[in-house]
Amino acid sequence: MNCTASGSLNLTIHGLWPTRNGCSHYLQYCNSSYEFNLEEIKSLTTQLEKFWPSLHKYANCTSHEHLSGSEYFWCHEWEAHGTCACEVKHIQGEFDFFQTVLELFEHQMNYDQYVLAKHGIVPSTTHPYRVRTVFAYIT
Numbered sequence: 001m002n003c004t005a006s007g008s009l010n011l012t013i014h015g016l017w018p019t020r021n022g023c024s025h026y027l028q029y030c031n032s033s034y035e036f037n038l039e040e041i042k043s044l045t046t047q048l049e050k051f052w053p054s055l056h057k058y059a060n061c062t063s064h065e066h067l068s069g070s071e072y073f074w075c076h077e078w079e080a081h082g083t084c085a086c087e088v089k090h091i092q093g094e095f096d097f098f099q100t101v102l103e104l105f106e107h108q109m110n111y112d113q114y115v116l117a118k119h120g121i122v123p124s125t126t127h128p129y130r131v132r133t134v135f136a137y138i139t
Contacts, residue, residue, distance in 0.1 A: 010109070010123070012052060015080075015101070016077075016101045018084045026081070028080050029080055029084075044102065048098065052105075053069075074098070082094060082097040116137055121133070121134060
């Protein structure tokens with residue numbers, strides 16, 4: 001697998017993978033009639049580019065092969081997981097799915113950054129931290 005750096009010191013989103021109560025696996029590809037429409041999330045593009053970039057040089061999106069980079073990744077995440085998230089009452093479509101993920105991420109990041117900074121762990125390109133140490137404070 002070929003990966004690319006995001007150029008950011010922030011943690012990034014990989015996705016939101018819904019599950020059903022009592023299930024040990026996440027749901028995938030729940031409704032193929034919910035096609036990805038980039039226009040639906042145009043107003044979120046700046047936030048998505050910052051917090052939900054594609055770190056892989058490829059992704060799998062069946063309905064829009066003409067997309068590239070992060071757009072292709074968002075398409076994959078929508079088709080694979082967003083269509084299942086629409087089973088949740090307040091997620092009524094593509095925009096709601098991506099907006100909800102961004103809101104959850106922002107809330108979690110604010111908390112995680114506060115906790116880590118309290119323990120002297122701050123974003124850095126020169127000072128590495130052990131994953132075990134970081135996880136000890138945020139899990």
